[in-house]
Amino acid sequence: MKSKQIKQLALASLRDNWGKGVLLSFLYFLITFIPEFIIEILLIPYPEWEYAAGYNLISIAISIILIPFGVSLSLSYITLIRESKLPVEELFTGFKYLSFLRALGLTILQSIYIFLWFLLLIIPGIIKSLSYSQAMYILRDRPELSVNKAITESRKMMKGHKWRYFCLNLSFIGWAFLCILTLGIGFLWLGPYFLTAHAHFYEDLRDREGAVAVKEAII
Known part of the structure; x- marks a missing residue:
């Protein structure tokens, strides 16, 4: 399918799920914003600590801990397109599909691979980030796979589809600029739209793989 479809x-x-989508985006915003906000409040009497190594380490640790929630947010939209409902609670309970540690491990391993490719050149780094993009969906559907194997399977699945995925992402840039003009409020709506499109892209890839497998079995 093309991006428009x-x-x-x-x-x-x-x-029928825009309200839940906006709520999910808002909850995710709170989850990622509140820890940093609390730290900033606690540091008001001690402004010099903001430049201390300990502060930076705490900020990095919080960012790492929050990574799986972003994965869980994305996976909740697979449930939406398959079951025609958006379970807001999956932001917190979605780890039954992809455990907290596996989600964290997947993201870290992807980041390491992509970073190493970026050390070579920018274009290879971008290409590999597109290639690895379906790994979290694959792990949700095939929990028996290792994190590294899921990345490999994503690379295979995306063969011949990276440009299509790139164009899909590119098609949201205009909406992103409009959201900036709303002081970021529009992202509460753009987030669900963007993530649902990504979920449908994965389903399209999965259907294509299934069709190919059936054809090969017949031959």
Whole structure:
């Protein structure tokens, strides 16, 4: 499917779920914002600590701990397109599909691989980030796989589809600029739209793989 078709499917999936989508985006914003906000409040009497190594380490640790929640947020939209409902609670309970540690390990390993490719050149780094993009969905559907194997499977799945995925992401840039003009409030709506489109893209890839497997079995 082309980007336009995928986005139309995303809008159809969200037709009766926009409210939950916005709520999910807002909850995720709170989860990522509140820890840093609390730290900033605690540091008001001690402004010099903001430049201390300990402060930076705490900030990095919080960012790492919050990574799996971003994965869980994305995976909740797979549930939306498959079951026609968006369970807001999956932001916290979605780890039953992909455990907290596996989600963290996947993201860290992907980041290491992509960083190493970026050390070579920017273009290879971008290409590999596109290649590894489906790994979290694959792990959700195939929990028996290791994190590294899921990344490999994503690379295979994305063969011949990286440009299509790149164009899908690119098609949201205009909406992102509009959201900036709303002081970021518009991202509460753009987030669900963007993530639902990504979920449909994965389903399209999965259907294509299934069709190919059936064809090969017949031959």
